[in-house]
Amino acid sequence: MPQITPNLTEDDGALTRACEDALIAIFERYDVDKDGALSNAELDAFAKDTNGDVFDEDARAEITEFLDLDFKGDLTLKGFLQMYNLQTSSEPEETWKDLQKHGYDTNLKLVASRSEDRDEKPKPKAK
Numbered sequence: 287m288p289q290i291t292p293n294l295t296e297d298d299g300a301l302t303r304a305c306e307d308a309l310i311a312i313f314e315r316y317d318v319d320k321d322g323a324l325s326n327a328e329l330d331a332f333a334k335d336t337n338g339d340v341f342d343e344d345a346r347a348e349i350t351e352f353l354d355l356d357f358k359g360d361l362t363l364k365g366f367l368q369m370y371n372l373q374t375s376s377e378p379e380e381t382w383k384d385l386q387k388h389g390y391d392t393n394l395k396l397v398a399s400r401s402e403d404r405d406e407k408p409k410p411k412a413k
């Protein structure tokens with residue numbers, strides 16, 4: 287029986303909050319210098335971990351042409367989310383694969399957590 291997984295997009299095609307939160311956390315992990323955008327080197331590191339290889343010239347040209355970049359030509363968080371919005375609307379299974387590569391389970395919970403991520407606060411109980 288296939289596992290039931292939450293949708294990654296809303297009815298209007300926008301990414302769900304849970305999906306967006308996971309992608310933001312991934313983006314921040316690769317934005318090593320914390321300037322709010324992924325440089326070529328940072329994007330290469332992300333692509334290698336995600337796809338096993340850096341983006342080829344075509345993929346890079348598409349990023350430069352269609353996605354939001356900062357003044358240095360680096361991919362911003364907005365551009366990163368645009369990239370995933372595009373991919374998810376056509377191939378949600380690819381986005382699931384990427385999320386799982388980065389440690390998320392099928393409920394978008396981070397399971398392959400690093401030790402410094404483990405100090406999660408207990409959820410308040412509902413009344």
Ligand SMILES: [Ca+2]
Pocket residue numbers: 317318319320321322323324325328
């Ligand atoms: Ca950066």
